[in-house]
Amino acid sequence: MIVIFLGPPGAGKGTQAAHIVERYAIPQLSTGDMLRAAVKAQTPVGVKAKAVMDSGKLVSDEIVGNIVSDRIGEADCANGFLLDGFPRTLVQAEMLDDILARKGLSVDAVIELKVDEAALIDRMRNRIRETKERGEELRADDNEETFAKRLGVYRDETAPLVPYYEKQGKLRAVDGMKTVAAVSAEIDAILDPIQAKK
Numbered sequence: 001m002i003v004i005f006l007g008p009p010g011a012g013k014g015t016q017a018a019h020i021v022e023r024y025a026i027p028q029l030s031t032g033d034m035l036r037a038a039v040k041a042q043t044p045v046g047v048k049a050k051a052v053m054d055s056g057k058l059v060s061d062e063i064v065g066n067i068v069s070d071r072i073g074e075a076d077c078a079n080g081f082l083l084d085g086f087p088r089t090l091v092q093a094e095m096l097d098d099i100l101a102r103k104g105l106s107v108d109a110v111i112e113l114k115v116d117e118a119a120l121i122d123r124m125r126n127r128i129r130e131t132k133e134r135g136e137e138l139r140a141d142d143n144e145e146t147f148a149k150r151l152g153v154y155r156d157e158t159a160p161l162v163p164y165y166e167k168q169g170k171l172r173a174v175d176g177m178k179t180v181a182a183v184s185a186e187i188d189a190i191l192d193p194i195q196a197k198k
Ligand code: AMP
Pocket: 009, 031, 032, 033, 035, 052, 053, 054, 056, 057, 058, 059, 060, 061, 064, 084, 085, 086, 087, 088, 092, 141, 150
């Protein structure tokens, strides 16, 4: 089963991804995590991506397209995977459709986590405070200014994916303002029947 998570930064994609990974035994492919690992390891891609990520802008479609293409060829993706943070532009969505078509595969469902922006800013402030309280290191892009930029990038570049997947009949909206458990239950109700047919 191939699932895409769509939603602005802070919508809870990471939290819900953990639930899906466990319930359906498919890996979570987060391009943000993969890029952060590349930055940490100072690979050529990481060196290129660091400044772009810190500023809240998007890394090039070519770079992320290659990362995803390589990753989904790995053995643990044989039964499907959950894409978190990819695609983020129409070009990336088209790249993904091409990559999958070449393997005789296609996206099964696109889950859009719908949340309101004011609540997102509150959530982001809480996340920063809690991370600091735990004495953990903050992500370089975890500050209010960059967050606002990332929200703008989502609106401009990523939101057009909603009609793209609607046209394909794959879009399923979920109310991301509910509790974590209630959101998980809504997602299960969408994915269980798809999984049952596999
Ligand atoms: P995330 O952890 O998904 O919020 O991603 C953190 C940052 O990594 C983003 O703000 C972008 O700079 C970069 N990034 C992650 N995924 C993508 C993508 N699919 N396309 C372009 N840039 C991305």
